[in-house]
Amino acid sequence: DCDPNQNKDEAIAFFREMAEAFADNDNVLYEICNEPNGGTSWDSIKSYAEEVIPVIRAQKPDAVILVGTPTWSQEIDKPLSDPLSYKNVMYAFHFYAATHAGLRSNVENCVAQGLPVFVSEFGTCDASGGGANDFNETQKWLSYFDKQGISYCNWSICNKDETCSVLRPGTSANGNWSESDLTENGKWMRNWFRKH
Numbered sequence: 001d002c003d004p005n006q007n008k009d010e011a012i013a014f015f016r017e018m019a020e021a022f023a024d025n026d027n028v029l030y031e032i033c034n035e036p037n038g039g040t041s042w043d044s045i046k047s048y049a050e051e052v053i054p055v056i057r058a059q060k061p062d063a064v065i066l067v068g069t070p071t072w073s074q075e076i077d078k079p080l081s082d083p084l085s086y087k088n089v090m091y092a093f094h095f096y097a098a099t100h101a102g103l104r105s106n107v108e109n110c111v112a113q114g115l116p117v118f119v120s121e122f123g124t125c126d127a128s129g130g131g132a133n134d135f136n137e138t139q140k141w142l143s144y145f146d147k148q149g150i151s152y153c154n155w156s157i158c159n160k161d162e163t164c165s166v167l168r169p170g171t172s173a174n175g176n177w178s179e180s181d182l183t184e185n186g187k188w189m190r191n192w193f194r195k196h
Contacts, residue, residue: 002036002039002040003036003038003040003044003045004033004040004048005048011033011052015032016055016056016058019055022060023059023060029063030064030065031065031066031067031068031092032049032065032068033045033048033052034073034120035068036068036069036070036071036073037072041078042069042078042082045069045070049065049089053086053089057086062087064088064090066089066091066092067090067091067092069092073094074093074094074095076093076103076107076115076117077106077109077110079091080110083115089116090117090118093117093120095122096127096129096164097135098124098125098127098134098137099126100127101137104144107144108144119145119150119151121155122141122152122155123155123164124164124185124188124189125185126163129163130163133185133188135188142192159171159173163183163184164185165183165185165186166182166185167182167183168182168183
C-alpha cells in the first residue's frame with residue numbers, strides 16, 4: 001500500500017504475534033515492509049520501522065530485521081545518510097536482471113560504505129515478471145553478491161504462467177519436483193544454487 005504507515009497498527013499486531021510465535025527460532029528473518037512505493041520517503045519508512053522493530057525485539061532481541069527501501073526497494077542508498085540505530089538490521093534491495101542493470105553501481109557504492117544489504121527479491125527477467133530471461137546480467141549480479149557475502153532470494157517458486165516462475169504452469173504445489181517440472185528460469189536457478 002505504498003507507505004507502510006498506512007497499515008502500521010495492523011503491522012504492529014502482526015509482528016508482535018509472529019515474534020511471540022517464533023521467539024525460540026533463530027532462523028526467522030522479519031521483513032517488515034515489502035517494496036514501499038508511490039513516492040514514499042525514507043523518512044516515512046524509517047519512522048514506521050522505529051515503531052515496528054521494538055515490538056519484534058521485545059520477544060526476540062537479536063532478530064534479524066529487513067527494512068524495505070523506497071521505490072519498490074530499489075533506492076538502497078536512501079538509508080546511507082540516516083540509518084536506523086538498531087543492530088541486526090539489513091536494508092532490502094530488489095532487482096530484475098533485464099530491467100535494473102543500471103542500479104548495480106549504486107548498490108556497489110552502498111556496500112562499499114558499509115550498508116548491510118539483503119536482496120530479498122530478484123528475478124532473471126524484467127520487472128513485470130515476464131519477458132525474456134537475462135541470465136548474463138543475472139550472473140553479473142549474483143557473482144557480485146557472492147563476492148561480497150550478500151544473501152539473495154529468487155522470485156518466485158510458484159507455477160504461475162510467467163517468466164519469473166521456477167515451476168511450469170500446472171505443476172503440483174506439493175513438492176517432489178523433477179527437472180521436467182522446472183521452467184527455463186527454474187533450471188538456471190537450480191544449477192546456480194547447486195554450484196554453491
